Amino acid sequence: MQNELLLMMPGPVPMPERVRNAMSRQAINHRGKEFGGVYADCVRVLKALFGTENDLFVLSGSGTAGMEAAIANVGLDQTIVSLVNGKFGERLAEISGRYGTSVAIESEWGHPYDLEVLAEALENGAGIVTMVHNETSAGILNPAAEVGRLARKHDALFVMDGITSIGGEHVACDEWGADIAIVGSQKCLAAPAGLSAVSVSERAWERLSEKRPYYLDLKAYRKAGSKDPMETPYTPAVPLFFAFREACLIAEEEGIENRIARHRKLADAVRAAAKEWGLPLLPVSDNLHSPSNTVTAIQYPDGVSDGDLRGSLKKMGIEIAGGQDRLKGKIFRIGTMGATGPSEVLATVAAVQGTLKRLGYSFDGDGVSAATEVLV
Template sequence: MAVSLPEHTLLTPGPTPIHPDALAALTRPMLGHMDPEVFALNREIQADLRVMYGAAPDTFTALLAGTGSLGMEAGFANLVEPGDEVLVCVNGSFGARMAEMATRYGARVRVVQAPHGEPIEPAAVAAQLDGARLVAVVHGETSTGVLNPVPALAALVRGSGALLTVDAVTTAGMEPFFMQDWGVDYAYTGAQKCLSAPPGLAPVAISARAFECFAARRTPTPLWYCDFDGLRDYWDRQSYHHTVPVNLHYALHAALRAALAEGLHARQARAAQIGGALQRALAPLGFTPYVARPEARLPTVLALRLPPGFDDAGVRGRLRERHISVTGGLGPTAGQIWRLGLMGETARPAPYLTLLRALEDLLGERGLAERFLDALAPVPA
C-alpha cells in the first residue's frame, strides 16, 4: 500500500527539489549499463555537459557515480602526485576541503586565504603562483555565499602554466560558465545542486591539457574508481569499467535538457530575481546580506546575517515541524546566518511564499509575502 507523505518545502543550498522531468525519468525500466541505448544516452549527456560548461569540443565530459565531493577528489587523485606544489584558495569550508584532499594525495599545499564573507583577491593568488603545478578554487563558496572571481583568477593562472581546477557546484547549470574561454582545466558539480537532479552523480569536464598532464604522471592514479583512463574506457570506448547508476543517468539527462532549454542566462536572471525579492521581504526584520560587496554575492546561495537576538535553531526547528527546511551557517557562521538555496527548482516564487507565510505566522510579522510579491512584480512600462 502506498504511503502518503506530506509535501516538503526544501530551501537548502543542496539538495534541491527534483525537476519533474528528472523524477519521471527515474521510473524508466532498468537497462544494463552496457546497453546500446545507455551508451547513446551517455553521448547526449556528454554533449550537453560541454554546452553547460562552455567547454571546447575536445573536452572530455562524464558523470562520476558519487556526489560533488567525489568530483573534487577525482581531480586531485588524477592531476596531483606526491611532492607537487598545489595552490588552494580558501575562504570557506569547501576551499578548506580542497586543501585537505590535496594534502592527503601528497601535495605540498600552499593556501591563499580570505576571511569568511569575502572573495579571494587575485593579487594574493598572483603573489603565490610561482612554482604551482595546480591551482584550485571554489567558484561559489556554498558555506558563506561568496562568489569568487574565477575569470580574473583564471587569467593569472593561464600565464603561469599551472592547471586550474574549479569547483562549480553552486554555479554550473544555473548561470553561464565559460570553461574554454577562461582556461579552466578541470570542473565539476553535483547533480543535486543547480540541475535539480537526484544526488549521486558528479558531472565533470576535463580539458585536453589536463589529460596531457595526466598522461605524463610518474605514478599510477591512487583512486582506481575514478581513474581518468578508466572513465574514458567506459564513456568513449564503451568498454566495461564499473556499473554506473543507469536511472540516475536518465534523470540527470532530463534535468540537464530542461536547464539548457530554459537557457543559462534565463536561469541566472531567475535566481537573481528571487534573491532580490527575498532580501526586500526580510530586510524589515533585520536580515542583512552576509557578504558586504554586492559583486561578491553568490546568486545561487543567499547568505543572510540573522537579526540580533534571533532564535536561529528554534525558528528553523519550528519551520521543520511545518515541513519547511532552511539551512543555517556552517562552522564559524553557525548561528549567525541563514543560507537560502536559489538553485534549480528552489529558485521559484512558490516555495519562498510558503516560507514567508510561515514566518509571518511564527514571528507575528505581517507583510513579508506581500513585499516579496511586490518585488517580483514587473515594473510598469
C-alpha cells in the same frame, strides 16, 4: 507533493516529476546502446552548461568524488594552492593535502580572496590552483575569470568547483581557463544526489599524474567515453543517470540564459526581503566578489536562535539551511536553485518573516511585499 517537505536549501532541492519518475523504470544493460544514448544526452547538455568543448564525464559519486577526481588525477606531488573563503574551499585544500603539498590562502568565510597572495604563490612555483566558484557555505560568488587568468599567466592548472553554480550561474569554463571543472547532480540541475560531472582540458590531460586512483581514473573515463555507444569504465548508477538525463533535458528546454535569469531573479527577491527585515547578508562584496544567486546567506539578529527559526519553519513544512562549522548559529541560508520558482520563494519568505516576528524580532519593512515586487 502533498505532505512533502519543501526543501529551500542549497541542495538537495525538490525534483521535478519527470526526474523522479525516470528513476522508477526497469534496469537496462549499461554496456548497451540505450545507456550510451542516455549518457550522451547528459554530456551534450552539460558541455553547454559548463561553457566548454573539453572532454566531460559523469561519475557515479557525489560532488566530493568529483573534487577528489580532479585533484587525484593531476595533483600527485604537486604544490596546490587552494583559495578558501568557506567550507568547500577548505575541503578542496584538505583533499589537495592527501595528494600533494597543500597551500591554503584563507580569507574570513564570506569575504573576498586576496588575489595578490595568490599571484605570489604562483610566482613561487605552485602548479595547481583550486577555487570554489560559488561558495554556498557563505553565499559568495567568487571571481573565476580572474583566478583563471592568474593561473594561465603562470602556467598553472586551474581546478574550479562549479558544483553549486553550473546550471544556475553564468559559467564559461573555456573562456575562464578552467582546466578541470566539477558539478554536482543535486544542486542547480535538480537531480538526485549521487552523481558528479567533470570536464578536463587538453592542458590537464598533458599533466596527468603517473599514479592515479583506480575508480576515479579520468583516463579510464576518457577511454570508455570514446566508445560507440558511450560507456563508463565501471558500473554506473543507472537509475540516477536516467534521472540526470531528464534534469539535463529540462535545463536544455528552459534555455541556459533563461535558467540563469530565473535563478538571479529569485535570489534578488530573497535579498530584497532580507533588506526589509534589516538583516545583513553574510558575504562581503567588492568589484570581483558578489552574493550568490543560488543561495542567500543572511545573518541572524540578536535574540533569534538557529534552532527556533529553522525548527519553526520545518514544522510548517519548509526546510532552510543553517550555517556550517564556524558559521553555525550565525547565519541562515535560503536556496534558490534547481526547479524552484516564485511560489516556493514567496512561501519561504512569508514563513521566515512571520517566524521572526513571532520570535520577538521587530522590523518596519515588509519582506513579502518587497520579494513580490521583484518577482512580478
